[in-house]
Amino acid sequence: MAAYALRRLLQSIPLLLLVSLIAFGLMKLVPGDPAMVMGGPNATADEIDAIRRNLGLDRPFWVQLGAFYWNLAQGDLGRSLLLGQPVGAAIVERLPATISIALYSMGLTLVFGLSIGIVAALRHNTIVDQAAMVIALLGVSLPNFWVGLVLIVLFSVQLGWLPTGGYVAFGDDPVGWLRSATLPAVSLALLQIGLLARITRSAMLEVLRQDYIRTARAKGLSEWKVVGKHAFANVRIPVVTVIGLIFSVLLSGSVIVETVFSVPGMGALLGNAILRRDYPLIQGGLLFVAAALMLINLLVDILYAWCDPRVRIGGDAR
Amino acid sequence: MTAAPLLQVEGLTTLFRTGRGEVAAVEDVSFALAAGEVLGIVGESGSGKSVTALSVMGLLPEPPARIGAGRIRFEGRDLLAMPARERRALRGAAMGMVFQEPMTSLNPVFTVGDQIVETIRTHDRLPLSAARDRAVATLARVGIPSPARRMQDYPHQLSGGMRQRVMIAIALACAPRLLLADEPTTALDVTIQAQLLDLMRDLQTERGMGIVLITHNMGVIAEFADRVLVMYAGRVAEEAPVEALFDAPRHPYTVGLIGATPTLEGTGGALVTIPGTLPRLGDGLPGCGFAPRCLRATAACRAAPPPMVEVAPGHRVACLHWDRPTPGEARAPRVPA
Ligand SMILES: Nc1ncnc2c1ncn2[C@@H]1O[C@H](COP(=O)(O)OP(=O)(O)OP(=O)(O)O)[C@@H](O)[C@H]1O
Numbered sequence: 123m124a125a126y127a128l129r130r131l132l133q134s135i136p137l138l139l140l141v142s143l144i145a146f147g148l149m150k151l152v153p154g155d156p157a158m159v160m161g162g163p164n165a166t167a168d169e170i171d172a173i174r175r176n177l178g179l180d181r182p183f184w185v186q187l188g189a190f191y192w193n194l195a196q197g198d199l200g201r202s203l204l205l206g207q208p209v210g211a212a213i214v215e216r217l218p219a220t221i222s223i224a225l226y227s228m229g230l231t232l233v234f235g236l237s238i239g240i241v242a243a244l245r246h247n248t249i250v251d252q253a254a255m256v257i258a259l260l261g262v263s264l265p266n267f268w269v270g271l272v273l274i275v276l277f278s279v280q281l282g283w284l285p286t287g288g289y290v291a292f293g294d295d296p297v298g299w300l301r302s303a304t305l306p307a308v309s310l311a312l313l314q315i316g317l318l319a320r321i322t323r324s325a326m327l328e329v330l331r332q333d334y335i336r337t338a339r340a341k342g343l344s345e346w347k348v349v350g351k352h353a354f355a356n357v358r359i360p361v362v363t364v365i366g367l368i369f370s371v372l373l374s375g376s377v378i379v380e381t382v383f384s385v386p387g388m389g390a391l392l393g394n395a396i397l398r399r400d401y402p403l404i405q406g407g408l409l410f411v412a413a414a415l416m417l418i419n420l421l422v423d424i425l426y427a428w429c430d431p432r433v434r435i436g437g438d439a440r
Numbered sequence: 441m442t443a444a445p446l447l448q449v450e451g452l453t454t455l456f457r458t459g460r461g462e463v464a465a466v467e468d469v470s471f472a473l474a475a476g477e478v479l480g481i482v483g484e485s486g487s488g489k490s491v492t493a494l495s496v497m498g499l500l501p502e503p504p505a506r507i508g509a510g511r512i513r514f515e516g517r518d519l520l521a522m523p524a525r526e527r528r529a530l531r532g533a534a535m536g537m538v539f540q541e542p543m544t545s546l547n548p549v550f551t552v553g554d555q556i557v558e559t560i561r562t563h564d565r566l567p568l569s570a571a572r573d574r575a576v577a578t579l580a581r582v583g584i585p586s587p588a589r590r591m592q593d594y595p596h597q598l599s600g601g602m603r604q605r606v607m608i609a610i611a612l613a614c615a616p617r618l619l620l621a622d623e624p625t626t627a628l629d630v631t632i633q634a635q636l637l638d639l640m641r642d643l644q645t646e647r648g649m650g651i652v653l654i655t656h657n658m659g660v661i662a663e664f665a666d667r668v669l670v671m672y673a674g675r676v677a678e679e680a681p682v683e684a685l686f687d688a689p690r691h692p693y694t695v696g697l698i699g700a701t702p703t704l705e706g707t708g709g710a711l712v713t714i715p716g717t718l719p720r721l722g723d724g725l726p727g728c729g730f731a732p733r734c735l736r737a738t739a740a741c742r743a744a745p746p747p748m749v750e751v752a753p754g755h756r757v758a759c760l761h762w763d764r765p766t767p768g769e770a771r772a773p774r775v776p777a
């Protein structure tokens with residue numbers, strides 16, 4: 123298992139190199155002179171020169187590439203033009219908000235997506251099943267910024283239970299965090315709950331048809347054991363793959379939701395960086411997101427192998 | 441016969457809800473099994489053998505399945521009237537079942553050991569170590585080499601024959617009094633088939649279980665069964681002690697089956713050698729289901745289902761013309777095995 127994880131980790135290195143090259147190339151792909159684009163139409167020649175020197179654009183290509191990797195190796199992602207702050211520090215500062223909200227909505231997604239899907243499958247072709255699938259369909263079809271706005275109107279403006287926006291760090295005030303993170307997490311989760319419920323339901327229906335479920339019943343196991351142990355252990359396998367995808371989407375889907383709820387997170391940071399053409403920040407963000415997605419994929423693969431002995435222990439019938 | 445038989449099935453009718461309405465996969469099936477007896481059930485594919493066994497075990501998914509009529513008694517107790525919890529306590533303990541599909545009947549994500557120990561601990565509240573010991577002993581008994589090591593294997597690491605041995609071990613782990621074996625060897629190759637059947641016979645003499653052995657194979661029936669139930673299109677065509685069945689088959693379908701079996705010892709002799717095919721479920725022939733393929737058929741046969749007649753003690757036939765064999769029908773066309 124550990125060897126498997128290590129192998130997968132090593133396999134992701136070439137991909138990471140490729141992504142970093144793309145991040146570096148980003149600067150080269152900017153049409154025209156990047157320093158002029160960044161400086162904007164009103165910049166003086168001196169200002170543009172300063173930007174150019176700051177970015178090292180006046181040096182030869184290979185020197186630029188070498189410097190890029192040299193800095194990267196030291197964890198230096200450059201300095202944001204907009205914030206005047208190192209890119210790494212800016213990202214680290216915004217990370218907790220995004221990750222904690224993503225984890226919160228992942229938790230909501232798992233609890234509700236799995237249970238709705240399982241109940242629907244167990245009550246297959248009944249009114250319960252149909253109701254669950256209508257709810258799931260609603261979750262899938264409503265855009266999350268719209269859900270966010272509706273939730274704000276309902277719970278913040280009308281009922282006054284939760285704040286309309288902003289973010290309180292968990293470390294500062296856990297209850298405050300919960301209050302500030304709930305609406306963003308719910309509006310992010312809704313779509314994913316719908317997706318996961320549908321996938322769980324069809325996986326469960328498939329598993330319940332299998333011969334080994336009949337065997338479990340033939341052994342005299344309680345229905346709880348049949349479903350909770352024998353069926354669920356097999357439903358997990360397809361679901362784990364989807365969960366990795368869902369978590370990636372939750373992390374990246376935060377751009378809009380963070381804007382709606384004015385949460386100072388990664389999504390808002392990168393959204394702004396793109397709008398304002400803050401190339402070092404975009405570069406850093408791209409690298410960071412790529413690394414995060416790779417890490418998630420790695421975790422999913424490990425979880426997958428852990429769930430399925432046929433993957434973990436190769437080898438066919440002897 | 442004073443004591444209640446081990447298993448008594450009376451007028452069992454099992455229905456399936458399908459696109460064409462509810463159809464009977466098994467209709468008015470009756471038989472009895474004494475403790476220590478082996479009842480063979482034969483019949484071609486789709487004749488309702490598995491549905492009969494699954495009805496006894498209570499393993500058919502409802503819906504689409506439904507027991508439409510009849511009674512199933514186990515040691516005198518009415519299984520169909522019993523609360524679900526009591527019936528579940530019998531499953532895997534007093535009655536075990538081995539299925540037709542060894543490759544898919546074990547859960548792929550749990551070890552062999554886990555799957556046996558779980559059965560033992562469900563029914564007998566043993567400490568884990570005692571349950572493990574019993575599991576290892578059972579695996580050893582069904583002929584699995586180095587059973588303690590195999591306990592940690594997952595099903596995909598075992599061959600089909602080994603998996604079926606594990607299934608037999610699971611079924612036997614709690615010393616059932618009734619074993620339902622649904623074509624336990626059909627999916628396996630010939631040498632393994634013979635080994636497993638020998639094993640089942642040894643276990644049967646050793647433990648005195650009642651066994652219902654479902655098979656396609658008249659050779660297996662001749663060798664293992666005490667009594668035989670011949671099924672056709674969901675109904676009982678003939679029931680007889682094994683010698684009577686082979687010496688004096690009365691139902692034209694049975695005659696065909698035996699004629700189609702080259703040797704009793706051989707493992708060949710599939711049932712597909714009688715011309716024609718089973719009617720589709722719910723095709724609603726008003727009379728005898730075998731009439732379209734029967735050389736003796738008359739207008740009376742097509743009018744109403746033939747009643748069951750007892751032609752000798754313990755020998756019952758559902759045929760109007762059981763005493764009027766047609767010359768030539770015993771020489772049913774053979775297909776080389
Ligand atoms: N879940 C189901 N839904 C609808 N019909 C079913 C279902 N299970 C079985 N049947 C029908 O019941 C009939 C009897 O099937 P059964 O499995 O008992 O046959 P069998 O005698 O065991 O055949 P085989 O030798 O192929 O195992 C078949 O016509 C089959 O189509």
Ligand code: SF4
Pocket residue numbers: 691692693728729730731732734735736737738741746758759760761762
């Ligand atoms: S009842 Fe008639 S059709 Fe049916 S098996 Fe007997 S003779 Fe043939």
Ligand SMILES: [Mg+2]
Pocket residue numbers: 489490491540622623
């Ligand atoms: Mg069958």
